[in-house]
Amino acid sequence: MQWPDYVKIREVGLRDGLQSEDRFVSSEVKIKLLRALIRAGVSAIEATSFVHPRAIPQLSDAEVILDGIGDIPNGVVLSALVGNVMGMQRALNTGVREVMVVVSASEAHNRANVKMSVSQSLQALKEISPLASGGGTGVRGAVATAFGCPDQGKIDRGQVSVVVEGMLEAGIKEITLADTAGLGHPRQVYTLVKELAAGYPEVTWALHFHDTRGLGLANIITGIQAGVTILESSVGGIGGCPAIPGATGNVPTEDLIFMLHSMGIKTSIDLEGIARCTRLLEETLGRSLPARVSHLGCKASYTS
Amino acid sequence: MQWPDYVKIREVGLRDGLQSEDRFVSSEVKIKLLRALIRAGVSAIEATSFVHPRAIPQLSDAEVILDGIGDIPNGVVLSALVGNVMGMQRALNTGVREVMVVVSASEAHNRANVKMSVSQSLQALKEISPLASGGGTGVRGAVATAFGCPDQGKIDRGQVSVVVEGMLEAGIKEITLADTAGLGHPRQVYTLVKELAAGYPEVTWALHFHDTRGLGLANIITGIQAGVTILESSVGGIGGCPAIPGATGNVPTEDLIFMLHSMGIKTSIDLEGIARCTRLLEETLGRSLPARVSHLGCKASYTS
Numbered sequence: 001m002q003w004p005d006y007v008k009i010r011e012v013g014l015r016d017g018l019q020s021e022d023r024f025v026s027s028e029v030k031i032k033l034l035r036a037l038i039r040a041g042v043s044a045i046e047a048t049s050f051v052h053p054r055a056i057p058q059l060s061d062a063e064v065i066l067d068g069i070g071d072i073p074n075g076v077v078l079s080a081l082v083g084n085v086m087g088m089q090r091a092l093n094t095g096v097r098e099v100m101v102v103v104s105a106s107e108a109h110n111r112a113n114v115k116m117s118v119s120q121s122l123q124a125l126k127e128i129s130p131l132a133s134g135g136g137t138g139v140r141g142a143v144a145t146a147f148g149c150p151d152q153g154k155i156d157r158g159q160v161s162v163v164v165e166g167m168l169e170a171g172i173k174e175i176t177l178a179d180t181a182g183l184g185h186p187r188q189v190y191t192l193v194k195e196l197a198a199g200y201p202e203v204t205w206a207l208h209f210h211d212t213r214g215l216g217l218a219n220i221i222t223g224i225q226a227g228v229t230i231l232e233s234s235v236g237g238i239g240g241c242p243a244i245p246g247a248t249g250n251v252p253t254e255d256l257i258f259m260l261h262s263m264g265i266k267t268s269i270d271l272e273g274i275a276r277c278t279r280l281l282e283e284t285l286g287r288s289l290p291a292r293v294s295h296l297g298c299k300a301s302y303t304s
Numbered sequence: 305m306q307w308p309d310y311v312k313i314r315e316v317g318l319r320d321g322l323q324s325e326d327r328f329v330s331s332e333v334k335i336k337l338l339r340a341l342i343r344a345g346v347s348a349i350e351a352t353s354f355v356h357p358r359a360i361p362q363l364s365d366a367e368v369i370l371d372g373i374g375d376i377p378n379g380v381v382l383s384a385l386v387g388n389v390m391g392m393q394r395a396l397n398t399g400v401r402e403v404m405v406v407v408s409a410s411e412a413h414n415r416a417n418v419k420m421s422v423s424q425s426l427q428a429l430k431e432i433s434p435l436a437s438g439g440g441t442g443v444r445g446a447v448a449t450a451f452g453c454p455d456q457g458k459i460d461r462g463q464v465s466v467v468v469e470g471m472l473e474a475g476i477k478e479i480t481l482a483d484t485a486g487l488g489h490p491r492q493v494y495t496l497v498k499e500l501a502a503g504y505p506e507v508t509w510a511l512h513f514h515d516t517r518g519l520g521l522a523n524i525i526t527g528i529q530a531g532v533t534i535l536e537s538s539v540g541g542i543g544g545c546p547a548i549p550g551a552t553g554n555v556p557t558e559d560l561i562f563m564l565h566s567m568g569i570k571t572s573i574d575l576e577g578i579a580r581c582t583r584l585l586e587e588t589l590g591r592s593l594p595a596r597v598s599h600l601g602c603k604a605s606y607t608s
Contacts, residue, residue, distance in 0.1 A: 001494055001529070185566035186525050190305050214559045214596045215566075217522040221490050225305070255518045262489035262519075292518045 004224060006266045008044060010176075010206060010232045011037055011253055013281070015046040015081055017238030019056045021285065027064045029284050033277055034069050037235065038076055040273025042253075046100060046232075047078040050087035066094040079140070083114060088128045091137070098138040101125055102178075103166065105159040106149035109180065113144065122166030129170040141167040142176040142208065147184030147192070157195055164200055174204045176232060179219065182212025182248065186222040193226035206230035209251050211237060211290065216251035217259055224265075231256060236278035236289030252291035254278060308528060310570045312348060314480075314510060314536040315341055315557055317585070319350040319385055321542030323360045325589065331368045333588050337581055338373050341539065342380055344577025350404060350536075351382040354391035370398040383444070387418060392432045395441070402442040405429055406482075407470065409463040410453035413484065417448065426470030433474040445471040446480040446512065451488030451496070461499060468504055478508045480536060483523065486516025486552065490526040497530035510534035513555050515541060515594065520555035521563055528569075535560060540582035540593030556595035558582060 014033060018025055030048070037045055047069075053060035062080060072078065079098040082088045091099045103121040104110035110118045129139050143163045148155055160177070167175055177192065189207070197205060207223045207230070209216040220231055237252030254274045257267050275294040282289055318337060322329055334352070341349055351373075357364035366384060376382065383402040386392045395403045407425040408414035414422045433443050447467045452459055464481070471479055481496070493511070501509060511527045511534070513520040524535055541556030558578045561571050579598040586593055 001491075001526075003491060185563055187305075187307060187567040212596065213562055213600065214518075214556070215521060215563055217519060218525045218563060221522045221525050222305075252518070258517055259489055259519055259522060263491040292516065296517065 001225075003263060003265055004229050006229065006268075007224065007260055008230045009042060009253060009257065009267050009269060010044040010046065010079075010230060011042045011235060012046040012208065012232045012250060013234030013236065013238045013253065015049055015059065016250060017234045017236075019049060019058050020239060021058055023285070024058055024060075025284055027061045027068060029280070030061070030065050031068045033235075033280060034065070034078070036273065036277045036280065038072060040277065041267075041269040042274075043076050043268065044230075045076070045078050047080055047096075049081035050090045050099075051081055051083040052087070055083075062090065063094055066096055077138075082128060084124060085127055085131070088131050092131065092135060096137065098140060099132065100140050100142060101128060101167075101172070102142045102144050103163045104144035104149075104180070105155045105163050106145040106152040108151035109145045109149045112151065118162065122163065122170070125166060125170035125172070129172055133171070138174070139170075139172050140174040140176065140206075141170075141172040142178050143167075144178050144180045146177040147179040147188060148181060150181045150183070157192060160192065160196065161199065164196065164203065168200065168202070173202055174206070176206040176208050176230075178208040178232075179210055182210035182215065184209065184219050185215060186218045189219045190222040190226045193223055193228055197227055204230070206232055208232035210239065210248060211251050212248045217255065220251065220256065220259075235274055235291075236281050236294065237291045238281060238285075238289055249290055252289070252293070254291050254293040258293040305529075307567060307569055308533050310533065310572075311528065311564055312534045313346060313557060313561065313571050313573060314348040314350065314383075314534060315346045315539060316350040316512070316536045316554060317538030317540065317542045317557065319353055319363065320554060321538045321540075323353060323362050324543060325362055327589070328362055328364075329588055331365045331372060333584070334365070334369050335372045337539075337584060338369070338382070340577065340581045340584065342376060344581065345571075345573040346578075347380050347572065348534075349380070349382050351384055351400075353385035354394045354403075355385055355387040356391070359387075366394065367398055370400055381442075386432060388428060389431055389435065392435050396435065396439055400441065402444060403436065404444050404446060405432060405471075405476070406446045406448050407467045408448035408453075408484070409459045409467050410449040410456040412455035413449045413453045416455065422466065426467065426474070429470060429474035429476070433476055437475070442478070443474075443476050444478040444480065444510075445474075445476040446482050447471075448482050448484045450481040451483040451492060452485060454485045454487070461496060464496065464500065465503065468500065468507065472504065472506070477506055478510070480510040480512050480534075482512040482536075483514055486514035486519065488513065488523050489519060490522045493523045494526040494530045497527055497532055501531055508534070510536055512536035514543065514552060515555050516552045521559065524555065524560065524563075539578055539595075540585050540598065541595045542585060542589075542593055553594055556593070556597070558595050558597040562597040
């Protein structure tokens, strides 16, 4: 069995996590968290969102965050979610290095999430994405509910392909397959990734699993076996989905890193540094987060 | 990627789970749980322990349980933990179908767990195991801390092999590799199982993962890929290890079954039936257990 030497972690807790919180976390704490993540060695971070503040008030301070963080080290890419042309223009004004767009494979979930049909969303991408060209801002896409939808049920490969092809038409070649409701399973992950990778060889794939039924790390194992080396996770396991009641957080970054490091797969991220971010988040939110490793101590030496 | 059609679940919550609880769960509740597990379709259950009541007072009612359960359906095997000749004689008096013996791969953990060296424990197996012969009682073995020990650190394959060979000398050919402290990782699981299966082809292997760092299901995925089709888990995720402070429960039976059924792997177990057992356990213990699926609802249809 072959395993990769290195896996890239995209930290999504500050966006996917904080957008589901009842309370507004102050810009100061967000900036402190961003700096701590960068210090821990995280090089790809979904930092905030330019979705309208009425839709996601928790992240209404995108400009404050991206201005306040100041210079960031070479090789670190901060990313921000964008939902329409107006959001894209706000993003471009901040000079953020990357924007992310989301379209759901599930018609029902896409309507619940952004009040548009899948085809309207894909049409919108063709207006949003070209605005980035030439300005040094990258655009990446995420296919939400790629592994199942609580409203619509099973999602077949054809529905995922429609979104992938729409993204390719909009010039987007870095695509995350997101298990928004934590309904994917390891066999499905392997098969879907293998088929999509064969069908769209020009795409660089990433995987994003909510850990709703505890299958996140198991899904990541077969995702890696299928060839994916970019994985999204959230510090402490914070997260959810506003359009899916009861949805829980992403795979916890520290548990994922513990697993990868134990397996001899490098990430360039310091586990203790992530545990410090989780403690700061837990103090801020006043509750314990789902991550196991931060609470147990991070030593991976037993298992090397 | 090939997956098995069927996986056998050995339910260990009533033994490995309840032995770690502060309180004594009444014999009536234990019998009720056993019956509910059998009704749910579980065919292999570690029901109790004949270890001395001073060591595990929580399971001091082994005879009451095995007498009280009465006739059990054909094909269902109840099993009981045995630590020495006296325990074995108690077990044989009850007519239990299977006894289980445990030896740790870690010298330090074996001494902490049973106050004997590994070689003393293996010597004891040679006295205990033959007592079962001819009486229709099977003997299975478990190698504790097979994937790492919090006291001793890394456990190498040689230490596991010493225990496996001792068990084979005692006539034991059904062996569980147990990750007692939740320190194993998917790459190690695959490699160790493959190597042991090649080295000892006469053994039928099972796997047992504590979910301390959340890697239980991920470890099971590569364990299945390495060819294992007997998996141990505990209803609700109850469990721990008296000799390992902070150890948490086994992989939750319902989360494991949800994953397997989603993947099209049969278990013959009804998920709703397991969720009922978890609710009964939670009511009895007065706290929520770690399993995810029982709390979310068991529908696996999204992901088929």
